[in-house]
Amino acid sequence: MSQSVADVSPFRDRLTISAISQYGPIIGLVGLYVAFALLNDRFLTVGNQVNVLQQVSIIGIMAIGVTFPILCAEIDLSIAQVMEVSGLTIATLAVGARLFEGFAVPVPLAILAGLALGAAFGTVSGYVTARFGVPSFMTTLAMLFLADGFGLIVSNNRPIIGLPESITAIGGSSVFGFPSIVLVFLSLLVVSQLILSYTKFGLYIYAVGGDRTAAERMGINVMAVRMGTLVISGIFAAIAGLVTLGRLGSAVPTMGASLLLPPIAAVILGGANLFGGSGNMVGTLIGVLILGVLGNGLNLMGVDPSGRLVAQGIVLMLAVLANVVGQD
Amino acid sequence: MSQSVADVSPFRDRLTISAISQYGPIIGLVGLYVAFALLNDRFLTVGNQVNVLQQVSIIGIMAIGVTFPILCAEIDLSIAQVMEVSGLTIATLAVGARLFEGFAVPVPLAILAGLALGAAFGTVSGYVTARFGVPSFMTTLAMLFLADGFGLIVSNNRPIIGLPESITAIGGSSVFGFPSIVLVFLSLLVVSQLILSYTKFGLYIYAVGGDRTAAERMGINVMAVRMGTLVISGIFAAIAGLVTLGRLGSAVPTMGASLLLPPIAAVILGGANLFGGSGNMVGTLIGVLILGVLGNGLNLMGVDPSGRLVAQGIVLMLAVLANVVGQD
Amino acid sequence: GGDGGDGGDGGDGTAGDGGTETTGDGGDGGTGTTEGTEEGTTGGGSTPTVALSVPSLEFTFFARMENAFNQAKSDGMISNESAFYDAGNSQSQQVSDVEAAISNEVDFLMISAITAEGVINAIRQANEAGIPVVAIDRNVAQGETVTYVASDNVQLGQRSTELCLSFMQESGDADTYNVVQLEGTPGASVTNERGEGFQQAVDDNDSLNRLASQTGEFSTQNALSVMEDFITQYGDEIDGVFCQNDLMALGAHQALNNADMSVPVTGIDGTEAWVQLFADNQYYGTIAQLPEEMVNTAIESGKAHLAGESVEDTIVIEGLEVTQDNASNYLSEYFG
């Protein structure tokens, strides 16, 4: 908030928004890095760091997506199931299996259909929320059930293997030795941060998230913004489903299991306000990394499952505390 | 808000707070009852209705507990795991097994220890939240991991059977032909609603949930209130764990699985604001019943799993829409 | 220390080793296949109305049960009002499912419990309502049951681990073989039992060494991440991977593949997708469970009980060892 920074031009206000959250959460992350680097020699190897990135990419993509509604004081509980059903739809359509037995379509079309499905779920919950004022908690919960049911129907509840290379390459290949899934994740992150920082839509998300009534009175199309954020999070969930196909090499009907809380936790861990109006993608990245590094480090150290849970609890608490203390 | 009602004395303002939410959600519930009564003859039998109550009791008790933090603009993500670890602790202590091999304690002491453990989790997350301003989303997420880990340690990952009658009777016996678990649930509901409506603490929860800064400036001990709500939700989760022992007839290390979302969903479905300041226990009861009746009705009709999920999605969406339309 | 729960019940049966092909239905079980008619069961008619409650259709295993159940329905083995319940992995939901079945007054109830102990009261209610209970796949800890039809998870774990050992021995000679285990959801009885089988195999075979063990929570994705971390930590030390289910084997395979490693991987369940992968890997395998047979055997046992015949307490359905050799047979047999 210094007057002197005021002239540093374009990048300046990304820093402002971040300033509050960004330099906080990073303390927890750095602490984790230091701890694990001291405790385990393989942790800091390039290979392992690339692994971590790879492991967090799916959660990361979903976290980016759900950052939009959270900034707008909405929530999306359907991301895990939308991710699942979209992935399964792309797979079954491309292979021509299960529900689409004999109706194989070209890969690009299958992908488009999957993304459109994700967008459709977001559109329905977004519309009901924005138009009728039903809390997005409820509308997206309904979508959670719907998407889950559709997933069962589409896949006939069995894994699909033998996916075309052109699909699995998106999330499962290497580009100059770097995992493609990580590139997808990071590109989406950058694009999303640019949208937030440099477009009207991004600005309006903060405005609506901060004070919906004021935003409405200042002439913002609040309905469109609220709906838009849920559509985006649906699309991002679908993209996560798409890259999961490449990461797993197959489409598994349970691939969304327990993928609801981690993305949302990453967003909050990254300093976003669950009640809207503040946060950003850089924070989300940090939150995603904290969760990923924590899991990876404990795996490397071979902690047993119960010890692992206890350690996760304690370290998480310390990390968030460090973040908050770091902000003061 | 009519002036004429203003004099109807003591009960009056419970109606005020409720008026907004209570008469809304009930439309969805009534609609469900009518639909299932028409579709299935066994649905409206006394036996089945008692069943429904029995089925919702555990979720209901957790929902009551988590209503407190939600009204106060906090959230508790640890309820399912706290429920688990408390139940397991009571069971192992009473039987003297696993971690407490050979250290059997009298049943009342075991129960007290379990409830104290639940309260302890709430105290830790509540303290860190209230004192350092770490969002309760994060502190209770940390507690989720911790409680989960402790649960595994306490139970050594294995179910405990052969619980003393005096423990299982609390959640698993009948009183005049009425399931004891339902009585526990309804008594807790009444007590909680009384606390909300008639005590200073209850009033302060609404004040803090509505506007924390204003409440602070008006001289309310905001820290104590925020912390208090999380302690309460920990204790209620522990009580849920206790009665689960009676309902299941044993203590199972995974008994909290997928019990996070339903209680919170019930609270929101009951018209409470996720962002704090409005809602009540009557609403929570209605929300719990909507979820319970929906599951029970679809079970009775023998809808297949995918159809069931789809139906749940659609009906839930209609129910929340009905609620919102009903409020206008 | 009352370790009452974990699957000790099924552990005894253990008839001949299961390398055979087990064509046809219900070959191995104890009871004969009483195909004939049933005289006057309740509910009017020879086809009883039954209910089958399973933990979660998220697992293909139970989806196959559902298919077998529906098949039995359309074959007229059970009435059309028979209901299938999916508990969505929720303990209390399963209790509710049982209660729904009881209020529907089914002729008998088949249940695969999420945990043996979680349904004690539900079973008691069924007993009180006079509804016979057949336990499938997972037993119940207390209460009256007609019989318990299941694979033996301890045995499955041991056999799969030993299958992995035999692969390791085939692929290279060594004094000791380091195996890593991917466990299921902590606290779940299957996890405990399969883990016990793994431990037995390690104890029984001096050449087998447990290198590491971590939970993959039965999920492909978690297994993939855990396996990646195992590879980072142990690298070439890993000689083989035992997964407590096939979905995790898919994840382990993917991680090994990405790391250009080729070591034996075995799972349990006989999941279609995993078996399909065998085609080009001689060191992959699984011990397949045969849910179809469990359901059919359970229905027959239930009908036999209704007909007044006596039924054995425990019927073990042997797991079927599936490797590259019999993969295509297996697939065409069960996934047509």
Added chain:
Amino acid sequence: MTQPTQSDADHIVEMEGITKTFGEVVALRDVTFELRRNEVLALAGDNGAGKSTLIKCLAGALRPDSGTIRVDGEVVEIRNPRQAKELGIETTFQDLAVAGNLTVAQNIFLGREEVTGPNTMLGVLDKRAMRERARELLEDLEIRVDVDEKVANLSGGERQLVSISRTLLSDPKIVIMDEPTSALSVEGAERVLELISQMQNQGISIILISHNLDYVQRAADRIHILHQGHSAGVIDGPTADRDDIVSRMVGGMPDEERGERPADV
């Protein structure tokens, strides 16, 4: 009602028979309100008289239970503030509509950002230009706040000034100001009064709500008084008798005027 439509030309806004209730609270009952082209019309009344409710109906923040609104002679339905803005109606609300989590510059431009490239939702913000213009604007108005400060951090008066400065950026036909000077210092208020007369000179028609009768008398051509949700008459501004204003605010329409339409409409 007997008035023929010929008067339309004089009135840029005509609100007729506006009634608005909240539950059993009647905030406005059958209020008729007319704003002449290019005049400054003050809206006065005791606390809770219904002033804010009335202008909210015109600004699209509330929808009346009954009554018609004409803007430029045409009957309009104003469903939300965006529609009001499309009709050229710009409003400063009493409970300031500002986004506390955004900066001063962002608030000033919110809803009408300058973009490079096509002006869609995904239009790229020209932040530098907006910051520049915001800074100039604030300097013009002698408002000493940093354009990059978050509005939540401003003092009460500063926040009000930001809210007012928003009206200057658009090109409105009608400006509504609900208590624009309530938190301002004497100098701040003076500047706002100047601003109002500048806007009038530019041909804008203005509705001003204020409890400060000095300001009202200085700025307003006419004064419309509300009393407990009813119209209490319209009187001339500069020449008005202060006691008359106050007695209408406190006691409502004088008996002699009751039943007839105010003479000067």
Added chain:
Amino acid sequence: MTQPTQSDADHIVEMEGITKTFGEVVALRDVTFELRRNEVLALAGDNGAGKSTLIKCLAGALRPDSGTIRVDGEVVEIRNPRQAKELGIETTFQDLAVAGNLTVAQNIFLGREEVTGPNTMLGVLDKRAMRERARELLEDLEIRVDVDEKVANLSGGERQLVSISRTLLSDPKIVIMDEPTSALSVEGAERVLELISQMQNQGISIILISHNLDYVQRAADRIHILHQGHSAGVIDGPTADRDDIVSRMVGGMPDEERGERPADV
């Protein structure tokens, strides 16, 4: 600083060397402020001068970066508004501290509810009694709002009146009012001024912040003026020259006074 402590008896509040910065914004720099026993002291200054910041430090809503506060001669640390209340300091904040989701009666009593039985957190509220007293109180003050209405539904002025009526219920030694009349009609403001003089008669010491110089001059014994975070002197209220006030508000402490302590402290 050369002043011996003997003056303590006269001053119920002494704030010395108060500095408060927000990031790089200096809201208050080395401000010394003294409130005499049983006086009405007005705090005046341009928008953003630091008035609200100063009284927030005394009310426990903000903690100064440096400086000492003495109440009744004793150095105190006021960590939160509850501590301020314990010291007998009751405050009406500029951005009204009211709970919009609670009723008028609940707001009036919030933090000092009447309970039957022991007065703990679980004390049982005596709702009927509170509603009765709230109704009487509002009637006394001629505030026409329903005690069961939610405060969020009130008009701006009504909300302000509710906030002010809170001060009457406690038994404060010091009352701080930050712009209490900003949203009030002329009559409403009159009533508040009366209230202030009543409180003064009861022996309460009062700090009044207002931009309305008429009200300030009528009510205040002395006027303390702030200019851009610095003290711009203290002058006598009723006899003050209005131009002097304004010039200090706009230009700060006159040169001749600079460097010396205001004579009349």
